[in-house]
Amino acid sequence: MIDLYYWTTPNGHKITVFLEEAGLDYRIIPVDIGKGDQFKPDFLKISPNNRMPAIVDHDPAGGGAPISVFESGAILLYLAEKTGKFIPADIRGRVEVLQWLFWQMGGLGPMAGQNHHFALYAPEKIPYAINRYVKETSRLYAVLDKRLSERDFVAGDYSIADMAAYPWIVPWERQGQILDDTPNLKRWFEAIKARPAVQRAYARAEAVNTQPVVSEEAKKVLFGQDAGTVKQ
Incomplete structure (x- = not known):
């Protein structure tokens, strides 16, 4: 059994896609x-970067104690192996x-994430920032x-390369993209x-998650973190 600590984000979707494709037995533990x-505290023991997804594999290869893994790319690689x-x-x-x-982890995900932030969630619309990340x-x-x-x-x-990239293409309209401009990507x-x-x-x-809209209170939680958050 695999415990999946999950929320409905592109990085969360990567892992449910793999688990469904592989037919593995898992249960979702929502992390709102x-x-x-x-x-x-219990989640931070598994994911010290206070980010989801994370997993705990209660039946690791070779037996022994459960193995926990955080970071979506690391989880995909662990499950593939x-x-x-x-x-x-x-x-x-x-x-x-x-x-x-790693292209997805270091490029597509972070850049599309900043695209979402400045275009949709930032309290001030900064044209330079929006243009920068839409173009990237x-x-x-x-x-x-x-x-x-x-x-x-x-x-x-x-492969896991496709599973990593696909969820970050799903919100293409929110990212200011036109799939018809990239016909090979659209076919894939x-x-x-x-x-x-x-x-x-x-x-x-x-x-x-039946209410995916990010509220003003949620924005304070999501975007108000600094070093003090970690030191608490």
């Missing part, structure tokens, strides 16, 4: 980040997947579109969207 659940699924066994294929997994998101979409011009999936066969996006496991994963999200 708008209410501050991510700062509770645990199951032997969605990552190639050969070194060249593995490197391809890892390159694009557009550049990253173009990188992915070019990559997909000669292959069905990001790194050969369907629609193919993943149609996968039964992906549909099941997103259905779980709807059951967990």
Whole structure:
């Protein structure tokens, strides 16, 4: 059994997609980040960066004590290695997947996240910031579109690289993007969207969070953190 500490964000969706694709037995433990659940001491023992998702694997390979993992990329890699699924066994294929997994973790996710923040949540609309992150998101979409011009999936066969990137493309309209401008990306996006496991994963999200709108009180929790938050 895997405990998934989860909320309905792109990084959370990555893990439910993998778990559904792999057919692993798991239970969702909601971490309502708008209410501050991510700062509770029990959760911080698992995820010291006070971010979700995180997992606790109660049946790790080789037995022994449960293993906890935080950071969505690390979780995807852990689960891929645990199951032997969605990552190639050969070194060249593995490197391809890892390159694009880290591309998402270091580029697409953070830049699209800043795009969301300044365009949707910032109390002051700063044109320079909005333009900066919308344009960088557009550049990253173009990188992915070019990559997909000669292959069905990001790194050969369907893999954790695709699972990492897809949830960050789902809110493309909120990011100021036009999928028709990136036809290879659009084709890939629609193919993943149609996968039964992906549909099941997103259905779980709807059951967990029926009010995805970020309230003013939630914004104070989400965007009011500094070093003092950690030192408490």
